[in-house]
Amino acid sequence: MDRPEIEIGFAPELQVFVAAAKRVAGARVKVDGVSTLGHVVESLGVPLTEVGELLVDGRPVRNGHIPAQGESVTVRPVARPQALAGPARFLLDVHLGTLARRLRLLGVDAAYENLDIGDAALAARSAAEQRVMLSRDRGLLHRRELWAGAYVYSHRPAEQLRDVLSRFAPPLAPWTRCTACNGTLRAADKAAVQERLADGTERSYDVFAQCADCEQVYWRGAHHARLDAIVAEALSLSAGPAPARQGN
Template identity: 75%
Template sequence: MDRPEIWLSFAPELHVFLAAAQRAGRSAVRTDGASTLGHVVESLGVPLTEVGALLADGRPVRASHVPRGGQEISVRAVARPQQLAGPARYLLDVHLGTLARRLRLLGIDAAYENPDIGDAALAARSAAEQRVLLSRDRGLLRRREIWAGAYIYSHRPADQLRDVLSRFAPTLAPWTRCTACNGTLRTAAKESVYGQLKDGTERSYDTFAQCTDCGQAYWRGAHHARLNAIVDEALNEFGAPPPPRPTTALS
């Protein structure tokens, strides 16, 4: 018995995942007549985390739809900003350490797994803590148990950050989260962090913050200008932060 043939077209944003045959507009794909549309799309290399609307003959369908022979299928990319079912919290795999630190710099809850704990454990944590799993691993993003996920398209940290901010539009609260461990920061007296201060720091600075989780101390040190540039760029492009909070994070 002949396998049914369907016609697929993908949004340009999804072409990075596809073989050349599927990039040139409309292409024919033979199915087994029983597989869901979601399975067909993923079998062609596109993680469902990156898929927005699915249309069959112009009508919206779910990923569980079983396409019939001859159907015209349109696969669209996720709309931006993407709406989440819960708070904007993230989990990053071992390859995205710089992105994790930059998200934390902006006050975004970004858990980071280093060393690599394996795909199964990452997916389980995403589900248990309802975190969006950020990764460049397509196979990881195809795991059914993840709560939500997003593919990180670029190798460059600046572009990675812009990608996450434009996709999810999280609330920005710069200088309120520890870049080392993701804990929250509080203002701290110089005496309470004296043991962490480098030579001369205790004479040059009077304003400090400290992580409530790991105890890391922060002050406006030599790297502040570089970090402040990252913060300013994010605020200029993606909106002002909420009203100031009592705790001030420093670099």
């Protein structure tokens, strides 16, 4: 007996996950009459973290819908900004260190694994800490244990940051997090951090901040113009006011 066949079309944003032969609108796919539509979409390469509305013959259905002979399926991307069940907290894998630092620069809670601890451990941490897993590893985003996840589409840090801000619209509080460890920054008296400063820094700067967790010291150094530009662009995208700064 022939297996049921459906037609399926993916939004342009999702076609990067799909084999070339299945990217055309109305591509034909055999189904088994038992597996859910969510399973079918995943089997074609698209992580469910990237899937928004599913339409069958023009009507919305859930992931658990069982596709039947002749149905026409449309797979749309996640709507932006994406609503989360909790605060916008993130976990980034070993390949996204620059993105992690830029999110922290903006005051976004961004945990980062600088070692390759494996997909299972990352997914478990995402679930335990209720963090959105950000990754370019498609296999990782297929793991059921994830609390939430998102594919980072670009390999360029500036584009990655714009993508995450557009997708999740997290509240921004620039200059309030340690870019090294994700801890919170507090104003620091120059005398209190003097022993951590090189002679040139001590002579040239008077305003400092220090991480409450790792004790890293920050000041408005030679690279502040580049960081200011990153912050300014992010604030313009989110249309949020810039808070008073403590350091960089």
